[in-house]
Structures are given as structure tokens and as C-alpha cells.
Amino acid sequence: YILDQAGLYEVEIREVAGNLTDNYNPTNKVLSLSQSVYNSSSIAAVGVAAHEVGHALQDASNYAPMRMRSALVPIVSLGSNLSMPLILLGLVLGMNQTLIRIGIWCFALVLLFQVVTLPVEFNASHRALRMLNNGAPQEMPMARKVLFAAALTYVAAVLTSMLQLFRLLLIFGGHNNDNN
Incomplete structure (x- = not known):
């Protein structure tokens, strides 16, 4: 209904397996809802x-x-798959600082992505609340709680990655010798 009201008739809605698998893919204009969301x-x-x-x-x-x-x-995607293997390879090769630094930079890209994701997720929740307020204002307090809790998971992910990056920098940042 909301998609139709916005004139987004080309967006396909699909049911997908799993929990917490809900997503929108802008490439193919598909909104995927997990079974527990789709059927409730x-x-x-x-x-x-x-x-x-x-x-x-x-x-x-x-x-x-x-x-x-x-x-x-x-x-x-590439950075997240390479960061830890590069750091481990750098350790195996006798503290190869170049590989370790590249691995840390790859991990920093993941943190950058998570930071960029925050306004996207908060804005989508804000838009959702606006839409729900127009159609079901009596449900707003509970909807606000649900969406706020979901947003906090993204904040927690950013904080976790920040701490992990800080930890990697503390562990490997003090080594000035380069064993290339």
C-alpha cells in the first residue's frame, strides 16, 4: 500500500527465508521480507x-x-574478506608491517561503511514512522520502540568495529620495524 501511494509500482515484494533477513535491493528494486515479517x-x-x-x-x-x-x-566486501587474513599472513611472515597495515586499512573500510550506513538506516526509520503515523497513529509508540531498538543494533555495530580497530592499532601500531 505504501509503495503504491508513493508511485513505486516497480518494486517487487518477496518473502525470504530466515530471520532478520529483511532488506531492500536498489539494484533490482526488490523488497525482501523475512517469513516472520511477511506473514505477520x-x-x-x-x-x-x-x-x-x-x-x-x-x-x-x-x-x-x-x-x-x-x-x-x-x-x-573485498576489504572485509581480506582484513583478518592479511593481518594473520603478516604475523605468519614475521610481523610483515605492510601486510598488517593493509589489513588494518581494509578493516577501517568496514568501519567507514558502517558509519555511512547509520544515516541511511535512521532516515529509513524516520520515513517509516512518518508513513505509519499517517496510517496507524495509535501504533506509533510501539513502532517507535521497535525501530529505535533496530537502529541501536547499527550503533552497536559501529561501536564494536571502532573498538576492534582501536585494538588492532594498539596491538600493531607500535611496531616501527618493517620486515619486508
Whole structure:
């Protein structure tokens, strides 16, 4: 209904397996909802679905942080897969600082992606709350709680990655000898 109201008729809605697998893919204009969300009319499920619709609305309005996040995906995917193996390889090769530094930079890219993700997620939740307020204002307090809790998971991920990066810098940042 919300997609139709926004004129986004080309967005396909699919049910996907798993929990917490809800997402919107701007490349193929598919909004995927986990089974527990797709098959429920609870305010939590409606809030999650509206949040994902918020991403479709961001895509339709060419929301700059979403475009930036999408552009970072291939780079960050590579960086997240290489960071720890490079650091471990650097250790195995006798504290090879070049490999360790590259690994740390790859990990920093993951943190950058998570930081860029924050405004995208908060904005999608804000859009969802606006949409829900128009259609079901009596459900707003609970929807706000659900979406706030979901947003905190992204904040926790950023803080965890920041601490992990700080830890890597503390462990490996003090070595000035380069064994290349």
C-alpha cells in the first residue's frame, strides 16, 4: 500500500527465508521480507516492513547517503574478506608491517561503511514512522520502540568495529620495524 501511494509500482515484494533477513535491493528494486515479517500483521512486523519501504523511498528520491553506501559495497566486501587474513599472513611472515597495515586499512573500510550506513538506516526509520503515523497513529509508540531498538543494533555495530580497530592499532601500531 505504501509503495503504491508513493508511485513505486516497480518494486517487487518477496518473502525470504530466515530471520532478520529483511532488506531492500536498489539494484533490482526488490523488497525482501523475512517469513516472520511477511506473514505477520504485528506492529513490529509492520514497522520492519515500513522501514524497508523507507529504503525504497530513499532509492526513488536518490538519497545521497544511500548512493554512497551502495557505491562502497564492492570495496567493503573485498576489504572485509581480506582484513583478518592479511593481518594473520603478516604475523605468519614475521610481523610483515605492510601486510598488517593493509589489513588494518581494509578493516577501517568496514568501519567507514558502517558509519555511512547509520544515516541511511535512521532516515529509513524516520520515513517509516512518518508513513505509519499517517496510517496507524495509535501504533506509533510501539513502532517507535521497535525501530529505535533496530537502529541501536547499527550503533552497536559501529561501536564494536571502532573498538576492534582501536585494538588492532594498539596491538600493531607500535611496531616501527618493517620486515619486508
